[in-house]
Amino acid sequence: MGSEAGGGAAAIDLLRSAAPFLPDADLLLTPGTGLVLVDLVNGFCTVGAGNLAPVTPNKQIEKMVEESTRLAKVFCQRNWPVFAFLDTHHPDKPEPPFPPHCIIGSGEENFVPALEWLENDPNVTMRRKDCIDGYLASFEKDGSNVFSEWVAKFQIKTVRDPSYLNVRWKKV
Numbered sequence: 260m261g262s263e264a265g266g267g268a269a270a271i272d273l274l275r276s277a278a279p280f281l282p283d284a285d286l287l288l289t290p291g292t293g294l295v296l297v298d299l300v301n302g303f304c305t306v307g308a309g310n311l312a313p314v315t316p317n318k319q320i321e322k323m324v325e326e327s328t329r330l331a332k333v334f335c336q337r338n339w340p341v342f343a344f345l346d347t348h349h350p351d352k353p354e355p356p357f358p359p360h361c362i363i364g365s366g367e368e369n370f371v372p373a374l375e376w377l378e379n380d381p382n383v384t385m386r387r388k389d390c391i392d393g394y395l396a397s398f399e400k401d402g403s404n405v406f407s408e409w410v411a412k413f414q415i416k417t418v419r420d421p422s423y424l425n426v427r428w429k430k431v
């Protein structure tokens with residue numbers, strides 16, 4: 260993909276060998292299923308929110324947000340684990356070749372309105388990231404990895420990633 264979407268995809272690639280990946284399958288409501296949400300932030304999904312946001316309403320992005328919201332509700336109602344990557348950048352650390360986006364304090368770095376409630380949901384592990392690779396961005400200074408720990412802690416065997424619906428980066 261070679262795009263922002265690769266962040267979450269890279270993380271999921273790493274899981275593929277250990278866990279079945281079901282991008283197109285119906286949601287299997289079985290224990291051991293984890294939901295991974297990638298960059299459902301205003302800066303990428305809310306019309307007019309920033310340099311990498313859609314400039315006009317976009318059906319595919321709307322569908323992705325809708326599907327993500329639906330799945331997140333199902334997961335949280337069942338107390339099942341949700342992991343959310345949020346693209347977040349310091350203003351003095353650009354991410355070439357992309358124009359400034361998701362700068363801390365701009366609001367672009369926050370969940371889209373439909374998913375704001377996730378911030379306070381105990382089932383959700385949030386990870387702000389400042390690079391396209393969500394897995395790499397999950398490493399702490401001590402070498403531990405928040406994403407790997409999430410997979411291990413909840414014994415995740417299947418990952419659901421609704422961002423496969425997302426084509427927003429094709430315009431970049």
Ligand SMILES: [Zn+2]
Nearest residue numbers: 346354361389
């Ligand atoms: Zn970014």
